[in-house]
Structure formats: C-alpha cells, structure tokens
Amino acid sequence: MTLRGRTAVITGAGSGIGRAIASSLAQRGCHLALADVNTEGLAETVSLLPVSGLRVTQHQLDVADRAQVAAFPAIVREAHGGADLLVNNAGVALGGTFEMVSEADFDWLFNINFHGVVSMTRAFLPLLRASTEARLVNISSIFGIVAPAEQVAYAASKFAVRGFSEALRHELDGTTVGVTVVHPGGVRTNIAERARAPEGVDDTEAAQRRAAFKKxxxxxxxxxxxxxxxxxxxxxxxxxxxxxxxxxxLLARLAPVSYWSIMAKGLPK
Known part of the structure; x- marks a missing residue:
C-alpha cells in the first residue's frame, strides 16, 4: 500500500504507539488527523513530526463518547477531504482479578478498548469505502492471543478487538478496504503508569504492581x-x-489450553 498522499486517522496519538505510528506515517508523506483526549500530548506529537508539506490536524476526542465519534468523520472530511487509513489505537489498562475489578471499572475499560474501536469503525467505514484503497488497523495486544491471570478485563477487550477485526475482514473481502489487527508485546509506553488500580488496592500495592508490569x-x-x-x-x-x-x-498454538502454566513460571509472584 502506497502511503504517500494518503490521509490517516489515528486515535490515542498523544503518546506511545499512537505517536510512533504518526511519526512513521509522516515520514512516508501521509497526511494525518490525530485524535486523543489529551490535547497537550497531541501538541507534543505534532511538534515532533516532520510535517513539512503535510496536512496535520489535531482533534480532542474521547472514543468512549459515541456522540463525539459520530461527529468526527465530518470534521475529518472538512479538513482533509476524506480518509484512507483508520488506526484504532486508543486504549487503557486495568489490573486485578475478576473479583477485584468492579463492574463500573470493567465497563470503563470496555467502552474505550472495544466499544471505542467499534464506534470509530462504524463512523469511518463510509469514508474508507469511498477511498480507492483503504485500510482499517485495530490495535489489539498479545493479550488478545494469550490471557494472563489478573488481566481479565484487558484481555477480554483485546480478544474482542481481535474477533471483531477478523470477522469484519471476512465481510469486507473483495472490497477496497483491508483490515489489519496488531498484537504488540511489551512496548515501553506509559500504559502501566496510567493503568487504573482496582478498588481496595492501596497506593503502595498499586505502585508495586505497575513496577512489576513495566519490567x-x-x-x-x-x-x-x-x-x-x-x-x-x-x-x-x-x-x-x-x-x-x-x-x-507460537506458545498459544502449541499449547492452546495449558500455555498459562508455562508462562506463569517466568512471572514474579
């Protein structure tokens, strides 16, 4: 896929993987519509990009707000004329066992990690279909392939992103819209530091959990x-x-039921 001259919409572009994707796309001459809830992070992303000759716009967006998402394609169309690439990258983390995680926190995570992907896809699919060649890129996780203990909410959301992406790819087969699902492993972002701790976990224990995960x-x-x-x-x-x-x-393919007993041996108690 030739990216020069195309327009990409990226959520969660204010830091981490979203910022890095924006940089790699800009280096290839791709115009960018960058979205995040954090406007300061967005501004920093733009300041780091090679933007000469590119149309780069910044948009404050909460992907869990369906009204904001529904209005976003018209804003992008007005600024860029259309969209050829949608990268659903925005996401949050929440540690803890199922019994530790409240229903409200579980729903909070799912509204961003999964329903945000679905809402953005529903909103932008007409623009993608209007492109001569388009691609939908959904960021899942390695925890969308394996499901560790104490990552029940996060893993459930990332498995959902994977299933949604694969089924949609089959539905769009033969159209101008391709679907890519991405499974990052341990990338050095601030997701661990920003992870929400479950109720009943004090600040000291939460800090210890984050530090262990960051390794x-x-x-x-x-x-x-x-x-x-x-x-x-x-x-x-x-x-x-x-x-x-x-x-x-590979481990999940070789030991689809018992992989956790192997994984757990390498994790801190």
Missing part, C-alpha cells in the same frame, strides 16, 4: 510504530510486534 515493557515505541507501518504497507492481516509477541503466539 516487561522493553521495545521502544518508535520501533513498534515502524513495524506496524511496514505491516500496513505490506497489507498484512496480522502484525505481531516484538519477539515476545511472536514467542507467545
């Missing part, structure tokens, strides 16, 4: 963004980001 976040975001954008260029249906993602994906 597995090793890949620089810039490298992850480049892997993802290369996958888009190659029209790949699935992109695994990092050797840990590749390894765990």
């Amino acid at each position: 597995f976040l090793r890949m620089p975001p810039a490298k992850a963004g480049e892997i993802i954008v290369r996958g888009i260029e190659q029209r790949r249906k699935r992109v695994l980001v990092g050797s840990d993602a590749v390894g765990l994906s």
